[in-house]
Amino acid sequence: MAEKKSEQKEKPRIGVYICHCGSNIGGFVDVPTVAEYAKTLPDVVYATDNLYTCAEDGLSNIREGIRKHNLNRVIVASCTPRTHAPLFQATCESAGLNKYMFTFVNIREHCSWVHMKEKEMATKKAKDLIRMGVARARLLEPQEETKVDVTPTGVVVGGGVSGMTAALSIADMGFPVHLVERDAELGGFVRNLNNLYVTEKSASETIKPLIEKVKAHKNIKIHLNSTLKSVEGFIGNYDIVIGTKGAEDTKAKVGTIVVAIGALEFMPEGLYGYNQYPNVVTLTEFEILCKKKTLPKLKNVAFIQCVGSRGQVKTYCSRICCNVAIKNAINIVDNYENMLGLMEKAGTVVDKIPVEKKATDEIMERRRRRRGRERGEEGEAEEVKLGPSEKIEVTVFNRDIMAYGVDHELTYNKAREKRVKFVRYTTDHLPKVYMEGNQLMIAYFHETLKLERTMPVDMVVLSTPMIGQPDAGELSQLLKVPLGQEGFFLEAHVKLRPVDFATDGIYVCGTCRGPADITECATQAAAAASRAAIPMAKGYVQAEALTSVVDENKCSGCGTCIQVCPYGALRKNDKGFAEVIVAACKGCGCCGATCPECAITMTNYTDAQLMAEARAALEEEV
Amino acid sequence: MAEAQHAISEVKHDEKGGVWEPKLVGFLCNWCSYAGADLCGVSRYQYPTNIRSVRVMCSTRISPHLVLDLFKAGADGVLLGGCHLNDCHYITGNFHTEKRVRLMKKLLEDAGVDPTRLRLEWVSASEGEKFSKVVTEFTEQVRKLGPSKVKKDETLKAKVTAADDASVAFRLKALVGKEFNLETKGNVYNNLLNKVEFEKLIDAATLDEFERSLILVLAKGKPRSVKELGKIMEVPTDKVLRHIVVLRQKNLISMDHPEGFTPTYKTIEIGGEQ
Numbered sequence: 001m002a003e004k005k006s007e008q009k010e011k012p013r014i015g016v017y018i019c020h021c022g023s024n025i026g027g028f029v030d031v032p033t034v035a036e037y038a039k040t041l042p043d044v045v046y047a048t049d050n051l052y053t054c055a056e057d058g059l060s061n062i063r064e065g066i067r068k069h070n071l072n073r074v075i076v077a078s079c080t081p082r083t084h085a086p087l088f089q090a091t092c093e094s095a096g097l098n099k100y101m102f103t104f105v106n107i108r109e110h111c112s113w114v115h116m117k118e119k120e121m122a123t124k125k126a127k128d129l130i131r132m133g134v135a136r137a138r139l140l141e142p143q144e145e146t147k148v149d150v151t152p153t154g155v156v157v158g159g160g161v162s163g164m165t166a167a168l169s170i171a172d173m174g175f176p177v178h179l180v181e182r183d184a185e186l187g188g189f190v191r192n193l194n195n196l197y198v199t200e201k202s203a204s205e206t207i208k209p210l211i212e213k214v215k216a217h218k219n220i221k222i223h224l225n226s227t228l229k230s231v232e233g234f235i236g237n238y239d240i241v242i243g244t245k246g247a248e249d250t251k252a253k254v255g256t257i258v259v260a261i262g263a264l265e266f267m268p269e270g271l272y273g274y275n276q277y278p279n280v281v282t283l284t285e286f287e288i289l290c291k292k293k294t295l296p297k298l299k300n301v302a303f304i305q306c307v308g309s310r311g312q313v314k315t316y317c318s319r320i321c322c323n324v325a326i327k328n329a330i331n332i333v334d335n336y337e338n339m340l341g342l343m344e345k346a347g348t349v350v351d352k353i354p355v356e357k358k359a360t361d362e363i364m365e366r367r368r369r370r371r372g373r374e375r376g377e378e379g380e381a382e383e384v385k386l387g388p389s390e391k392i393e394v395t396v397f398n399r400d401i402m403a404y405g406v407d408h409e410l411t412y413n414k415a416r417e418k419r420v421k422f423v424r425y426t427t428d429h430l431p432k433v434y435m436e437g438n439q440l441m442i443a444y445f446h447e448t449l450k451l452e453r454t455m456p457v458d459m460v461v462l463s464t465p466m467i468g469q470p471d472a473g474e475l476s477q478l479l480k481v482p483l484g485q486e487g488f489f490l491e492a493h494v495k496l497r498p499v500d501f502a503t504d505g506i507y508v509c510g511t512c513r514g515p516a517d518i519t520e521c522a523t524q525a526a527a528a529a530s531r532a533a534i535p536m537a538k539g540y541v542q543a544e545a546l547t548s549v550v551d552e553n554k555c556s557g558c559g560t561c562i563q564v565c566p567y568g569a570l571r572k573n574d575k576g577f578a579e580v581i582v583a584a585c586k587g588c589g590c591c592g593a594t595c596p597e598c599a600i601t602m603t604n605y606t607d608a609q610l611m612a613e614a615r616a617a618l619e620e621e622v
Numbered sequence: 623m624a625e626a627q628h629a630i631s632e633v634k635h636d637e638k639g640g641v642w643e644p645k646l647v648g649f650l651c652n653w654c655s656y657a658g659a660d661l662c663g664v665s666r667y668q669y670p671t672n673i674r675s676v677r678v679m680c681s682t683r684i685s686p687h688l689v690l691d692l693f694k695a696g697a698d699g700v701l702l703g704g705c706h707l708n709d710c711h712y713i714t715g716n717f718h719t720e721k722r723v724r725l726m727k728k729l730l731e732d733a734g735v736d737p738t739r740l741r742l743e744w745v746s747a748s749e750g751e752k753f754s755k756v757v758t759e760f761t762e763q764v765r766k767l768g769p770s771k772v773k774k775d776e777t778l779k780a781k782v783t784a785a786d787d788a789s790v791a792f793r794l795k796a797l798v799g800k801e802f803n804l805e806t807k808g809n810v811y812n813n814l815l816n817k818v819e820f821e822k823l824i825d826a827a828t829l830d831e832f833e834r835s836l837i838l839v840l841a842k843g844k845p846r847s848v849k850e851l852g853k854i855m856e857v858p859t860d861k862v863l864r865h866i867v868v869l870r871q872k873n874l875i876s877m878d879h880p881e882g883f884t885p886t887y888k889t890i891e892i893g894g895e896q
Contacts, residue, residue, distance in 0.1 A: 080656075081677065082652070082656070082660060106677075108663060109660040109663030109664060110659055110663060111671075113663035113666055114662060114663050114666070114667065114668055114669055116666065116668060117668065118671060121671040124671070129674060477708070482746075482747060483709075484748050485746070485749075490747060502653060502711070560795075560796055560800060561799075563799070564718060564799060564802070564803065566713040566715070586712060588679055588682055588683065588712035588715050589678065589679060589682060590680065590683070590712065590718055592685065593682060593684060593685035593686075593718070593722065594685075594718065594798075594799035595795070595799075596792040596793075596795035596796040597792065598687075598795075602679075602683065605678060607685070607687070607688065610649075610676060610688055614647050614649070614688065614691075614692055615691070615692065617647045617676075617697075618647070618692065618695050618696055618697055
């Protein structure tokens with residue numbers, strides 16, 4: 001402690017470590033020149049360049065510098081603080097330097113990678129950025145972090161495969177967990193599905209053990225027909241309210257939150273005769289028909305891939321639909337003799353099972369509900385008529401088949417062996433679904449033959465992408481976590497922190513962060529659960545020393561800061577002055593910029609530091 | 623605006639006689655714009671080298687003083703980047719940013735600096751390409767406006783200094799600070815405020831505060847008459863006098879020696895340079 005305090009009074013002794021990042025920076029910025037320049041800056045006593053500052057030799061170089069040159073400020077000029085600041089801060093701490101005496105300068109994402117064709121100017125910019133960093137570093141002050149206890153209870157939002165897996169993992173680690181599911185039963189999207197690819201086992205049979213384990217686990221409290229109504233607080237100390245239909249609200253205190261609200265399939269309204277002609281269904285609706293064993297007898301089934309995805313409505317590829325379509329194509333061929341008995345024991349006689357109207361109604365009801373949920377009202381839909389036929393042929397119209405994964409290329413080959421036809425189309429010539437009398441038809445352009453062809457079909461299955469839940473936006477606002485442009489949740493870092501949100505204490509897994517199959521969902525869920533358990537297992541978190549500070553000598557007690565704080569983190573104290581509730585403050589700085597008396601500033605982002613850093617940008621290189 | 627037209631015909635050189643390049647400072651919020659700029663880098667979208675960015679946690683951290691100080695120091699342009707409205711990591715932060723930027727632009731305008739030298743953009747963490755477009759566009763826009771003349775033009779410098787001083791005036795900060803809440807939640811009587819009326823009120827207050835600050839800047843260490851001040855400020859003398867009355871009541875300016883029969887006024891300095 002005494003050591004840390006003395007840093008404040010000491011004259012700054014700054015060490016600058018400039019990273020080549022292999023050739024990522026070194027290839028576009030003259031790093032040695034920049035390092036030489038850094039040595040000329042005020043209070044810089046040591047500057048060097050490393051091939052990789054984040055590698056062990058780079059880090060030990062920092063530790064050594066702190067000891068050898070008695071550095072009391074460290075600057076690393078490399079990539080982005082959003083991914084690497086914690087590493088370098090920890091390195092400084094391990095060498096006895098308060099982590100708030102560390103400054104990050106971004107010369108990769110903000111310099112070398114965006115100025116790849118102008119080395120001279122990029123080098124100049126890198127020098128400027130480091131000068132700015134030095135200006136900031138000189139004014140840094142060591143900070144003490146507040147320790148906050150973590151409530152050892154979790155909440156998982158969503159009771160699908162991801163949510164259940166996450167809840168089970170957390171519960172198995174010995175922490176109580178609330179599992180909040182909006183529907184009347186657990187299982188999520190998988191409840192729609194017939195069988196699953198690779199294993200070819202029934203979907204409901206597959207998840208049954210999982211559901212049973214979740215139901216039986218003493219640490220899991222299941223809330224069905226429920227949603228998260230309100231969330232207040234911060235990592236370790238969230239006060240949540242779970243709203244249940246027809247029951248009283250449940251209040252709970254939780255330490256961490258896992259978001260696993262899943263996805264829906266895209267409804268291709270207006271595409272390929274969907275909702276216009278009978279027997280045009282989505283891939284999921286087809287699965288439901290299979291599952292309910294209410295498929296009509298089909299002679300000719302066409303799958304159309306990439307409906308509404310990859311630029312048609314949504315920009316992305318939904319990944320799993322190729323594999324799902326291939327699985328269903330094989331299912332149809334294999335079970336031709338037993339078409340209606342998909343998943344039934346061999347020997348079921350096809351013709352004896354009639355086309356049940358009930359299932360159709362269910363499908364229609366489902367479409368209605370979905371539309372209702374998207375619009376927030378009840379919608380209406382026309383009836384779908386399913387007609388009978390005799391012999392079977394399966395065609396998969398695709399832009400490309402993406403059978404990613406270890407086994408799936410083999411499944412694709414298997415489908416070809418079973419004479420499933422794969423016909424390629426391009427966006428210039430989209431297949432067309434239309435009616436000729438009573439017959440559903442597909443017109444398509446055969447890319448190999450360069451010919452327009454037509455084909456009668458009994459059923460068209462549209463492979464539509466997974467889309468984010470329509471109410472994901474509400475949850476995103478409730479939890480203050482970001483939602484991407486496509487309606488999926490945005491993780492903290494696409495590569496390095498795939499199941500964390502940027503906000504501490506909240507994690508994400510499953511299809512609500514992007515299309516994924518069950519295997520991937522389970523993997524992500526286990527990952528998210530283990531991430532969520534870390535603070536609970538540790539028992540406390542260190543809150544960043546990044547909060548407002550009120551100067552009572554300047555405060556006039558006008559209360560404007562209290563009005564603008566979105567977290568209620570300011571209040572009036574006995575003396576009538578503004579006072580910061582450190583644990584609730586998130587450090588946005590709104591009060592600081594608002595305060596009419598300029599009495600509030602932020603630790604580690606003081607006005608003086610920001611001004612010095614920004615002003616240094618305008619100075620000329622010496 | 624006049625400044626802009628004048629600048630175009632000029633050959634643009636920097637202080638050392640080299641070819642002038644716009645000096646731009648960016649303030650980017652950690653959660654959206656800074657992340658968007660990161661993604662821009664990861665995706666290798668290229669943009670001009672003129673911008674130097676400072677990371678802040680939220681765009682709402684940027685007080686008008688931080689920005690105006692940069693213009694005072696000769697910045698050619700300042701870019702503020704935040705999350706899209708309703709997407710702010712800190713819920714309502716960027717709504718306050720929007721209000722403050724309006725004040726900053728008004729102050730720049732009053733000081734005779736083209737307000738388009740200040741730009742506010744919402745760039746999300748997933749909009750890497752947008753970030754490169756915004757920076758490219760803004761650089762070109764400032765390039766057309768030409769170099770900042772704050773360092774060469776004494777009157778302009780005084781005006782920008784006055785704008786900076788006005789940006790910390792209690793009245794302006796309190797008004798702008800309460801603006802968002804008054805508009806969305808209403809006042810103590812639960813009345814929602816009329817946005818247009820309130821903006822008019824703020825604009826008038828801004829001009830007043832700017833002119834008063836300008837008087838204080840101009841009369842600092844140099845006693846000046848009302849007529850002289852009016853001429854430099856291009857403000858009618860009766861208005862200058864009214865400001866002086868207010869400033870004298872606040873004990874910020876005092877009467878100095880008369881020049882003939884005309885009184886002069888001098889700024890009262892407390893504790894020297896701040």
